[in-house]
Amino acid sequence: METFDLFIRQHMDMVYIVILMIFLGIEIIGRVPSVLHTPLMSGANAIHGVVIIGAIIVMGKAESDNYLALILGFLAVVLGTLNVVGGFVVTDRMLEMFKKKKPKP
């Protein structure tokens, strides 16, 4: 329990970020029209691809004889990139269609 307490105290700024981001996340998309639900979900999907940063760190600090870290890290970077690239490209493709859809004057 003390270690946990210590962890919280050392990471107080992180705890603040978490709480503020929860409110911000809810606030930001509060009034999204239902038409945009799918692109928004897809866009959010791409953003959580930020997990790739962790994968890069794992990969980058793996010693050359640590095969588990190398292989899993490699796989993680590939999957993370898929998430980021695929997510943004698919969202863009969806929204490309919405662009044409603007009401004509």
Place this chain on the structure above:
Amino acid sequence: MPHNILSISYLIASVTFIIGLKMLSHPASARRGNLIAASGMALAIFATIFLYEDEGKHLGNYGWIFSAIGIGLVVGWMIAKKVKMTAMPELVSFFNGMGGACAALISIVEFDYIYRNGLGTPDTIFSSVVHAGHYLAIIAGAIIGSVSFAGSMIAWGKLNGSIKDVSFKGQHLVNLLILVLVVAGAIFTYFSNAAGANIPFFITVFLALLYGVVFVQPIGGADMPVVISLLNSFTGVAAACGGFLYDNKAMLTGGILVGAAGTLLTILMCKAMNRSLKNVLIGSFGGTKSGPARNTSEQSAIKEITVTDAAMVMAYAKKVMIVPGYGLAVAQAQHSCHELEKLLEEKGVEVKYAIHPVAGRMPGHMNVLLAEADVDYDKLLEMEQANDELPATDVALVLGANDVVNPAAKNDPSSPIYGMPVLEVEKAGMVIVNKRSMKPGYAGIENELFFDPKTSMLFGDAKKVLQELIGQIKEI
């Protein structure tokens, strides 16, 4: 100095995520918002590769990193560009699963480091070789990432039709039991012998994967969008766990932002179907046919209509309302649909589209499809508006939609979709329903609309039928 640049890069990335999400929720700015978030992501990735320092050391293995990114980039780009518009929903699920797997793999590698360090000090319990907070971030990332990965893969399989809905009695109890075992495994690992902590850890990960499977398996295909959105926010939280692990603010902000926004989006989607999240997750649609069984005499009361007659009726109508559904999407019939609409307008018929918020497999699915075919934005009516105009409509043409026009949602309390708002097409003067067969829709229930005396069935593939209709109308 490089460290400062890295921190600032992360800060900029976090801000672009926030701005991106904000802009994504308005139609006019959505596309730019996506690009802004993407550029922030690129910045964060390159800053990490070149500037990140671990105990004063730069990252190594550049060859590995760049080849992995190269593979992901090419494959991801190809899949995302090549896939048909109709397959978009399952693709989102697929990419979400990749993110979940990525988070889980990171946790596994980090666990392995600690486990190996622990091997040097035999006869100690695992909790003494790891910080509690650190362990919490690792195990939560592993569990949530695994659930998200397995669940997304099942959702992906369900949407592309390769996995069928399966549920059995008492499944929720079994699911709950597995969830309890996952948590127990996580706690057990923490207090087990440091030298043997890997076994309970991997069992926990395995159980988490299993939970992901059984969690999504009983949920009906029609509810998949909601589930994908929920799993999306799970992956966000898993990414945030990585943020705790590496003290990385960009991962933390991005992850939590998506976690919170995704949860709200899930609830909004449920609201669009007038159901609660609990109802979606527990009161499963799929598999069990709880709707009242129709007897065969009623079954035989359906009326068919020929393409020629249907063409005639529509060409001489004043107002036609097209109700698109998943059938239109699978048949890729959006262009034919637009062609029919133009042809009818030339003949002086007023044509509108009635868009149910959850028609197709995702909210907004129909808007995307029809926009692709250049259908005028003003012609797409949202549900309330369409329901106001339906009584003044001569012909409602239902193209491969089923559950969203089922009157049982209004007048049969025993129906599993009771309470869901539907398009009241039966108020139109005449209803023409195009379907491939009499098979029930995704919710697995009969539709009494088809037995309505006003309704005529026009069987066949939506695209083929539409083209025949166009041919016939041209001749009139």
